[in-house]
Amino acid sequence: MQHNTHGEMQATKKAISWTLFILSYLFVEGSCQDFGGGQTQFICTSVPKDMDICAATLQNSMPGEDLKTTVMQLRETVLQQKETIMNQKETIRELTSKLTRCEGQSAPEPGPGGRRKETGTKNTMGDVSRGPSDTLAQLSQTLQSLKQRLENLEQFSRNNNSVQANSLKDLLQSKIDDLEKQVLSRVNSIEDGKPGLRNETEQRGRVESTLTSLHQRITDLEKGQKENRPLDKFQLTFPLRTNYMYAKVKKSLPEMYAFTVCMWLKSNASPGVGTPFSYAVPGQANELVLIEWGNNPMEILINDKVAKLPFIINDGKWHHICVTWTTRDGVWEAFQDGVMRGSGENLAPYHPIKPQGVLILGQEQDTLGGGFDATQAFVGDLANFHIWDRKLSIGEIYNLATCSSKAQIGNVFSWLESSIDIYGGASKWTFEACRQLN
Template structure:
């Protein structure tokens, strides 16, 4: 029994070393004495453990190489399928019906006038790449395939593996076939170039017309914005991005009390984001108004937080005001002219620090930057004003109901000259009293 197991062990080592049954007759056996109480197979395994382990690692490496090459073949197949699809599109364009002398597709007199549907189809054709671009893409893809093939050749020389050589031959044949197909398509396109000339000219005319129309629209929008009154405008933050915001050109002075008021309109979920944030060196959350995620709207002063009882994410305009004084950290929250909540101990005896950066539409993680798209304001904002005093309930009510002429903030007033826009938030006309009628 021990002899049979020993032979099995020897066969295992022999096959691990890369031998076969036919090589047994050419193999020399070395006899080594071992202790009587030691297992023969264990001794045989120990005697060849070093070489067997090295060859085993080599076999595993070769197997991993073969697997990598299989994955390369799959990638090349996917590339070949993409090339075939592009060639088909190129061929379909080259086989299109020629233009007649009148610049129309099909038989003479088939269309007397351009219709809206025809214009729409022509505009749709602009989105497709011309044959020359398609051929450039095919050439670039073929060059990539050749580069990968050269890498495979270098790899095959360093590993001397027959499997890699076979893969190289397969890829070379595929590339040769693709080159022949591309050359054939190029010849066909070159032959049809005169027929494509009219199409190119027509495409150029349409592109020129669209460019002119775009410039006219831009000029009209610019003129409308320039004609707006200084304070009768709103900012529309339509997207939740980290680059769309407005910067107030003035900073805040040191303040021991304040009132901040604005008009807001939003239906964004979850949370409308950050209508404004004020950061100073060393403290990005010196003064912040934010509604983030499913949390209620909050006001932060020096990283201290008070939850505000506002319900304004209904897609309608709302007037909100927040007052605060450093003495005992007393605060009040007004919505649409009415007191909705109050509290105390919000950053008590901490004055608002000066020389900071005031941003509309983004929350600052660093001074003047570090914006996070998930905290960006989505909605419309107007009449952002700050006072260095606590407005009375009557004054807040008059602002919200337009009972009297609106008073501007004595620290920050809503004016186009005080706002610098980044990332193109839209600016449109806004009349506060019209929103509540």
């Protein structure tokens, strides 16, 4: 379209040049021929030196008529070209406007901290952009991950005859029971919405067969006396980046004018490990959030205000991280593996953390208790998550990172298995916080 417009503009320029050339001979004051029609126009005609100008003009009336016709044609051509150019400009404006709208819709507008603003409701069992086949494939991938873990558990049990392995098997069976209900519910809803989809029906059969096989293998593994592990000796595992796999803390947080939050994290997810935890309150989904999304650094959000944290943890190893904050001047500090890595101020100053909210592990909330986005989900392992309503000292944080006997537990929230519910295929496994330090 740009090439054609350029050609038309060149033609217009030529037409205008010819018109100006001809008019330079037409409208010159001092000659005397009237073409009629109520308007007197003057032309300049070459005549002999001694000849009367008006007589010469009358003698050449026919060429003057031809010239007038030519001028009118050129004038009409100029008007047509001008109209064409105006139409082309309007078309360009329309296409530019449409292109701008398309570009704006293709990439959602980022919110504070580089996070995407949601424009609609989300499916709590899968990414809304996925079709039925994609959703079932993702669920099958989840089952495959559980199957691999079970195989590892079998090998461990055969090699060690461990009572602890039996405890892990019980947990796994419980989680598979929950997952089976969700998978079958999802498949049924797909088939109800689109009856007669043969591929989905066949895949449902394969999923059910896999679940049955897993149940049977777990039953075969159950031998010996079971032993309950201590309530705080566990980790949460989020093996896949989904928008339905998460853990929920059973109680809310109190109003806090200062806090320290610490945890152990292990992840090699890329890009970004996701959201280890998010706390939302009515009217503010980002009351307190720890997130590393996309290629952005890890961030702490308080009342939607953002501070970038100097953490580097996506190397597949366990790391102990802590963040402290006080409402006075919004002063914050960030610790990795017991060492302060950064600090700052003016992070939501004089804004207390509000009570009566929902604390979620593994997902970022866009609405109170929901609105999860798979691209912001945490992928990896999380353990020993504690919250205090005060700023811990450097020594106290070092004791936590080095597993000192002087280490304390959170007075606002402490890491207990009975305090957390898990959903969507997330799992609990036995974990000794400092085992990797030995």
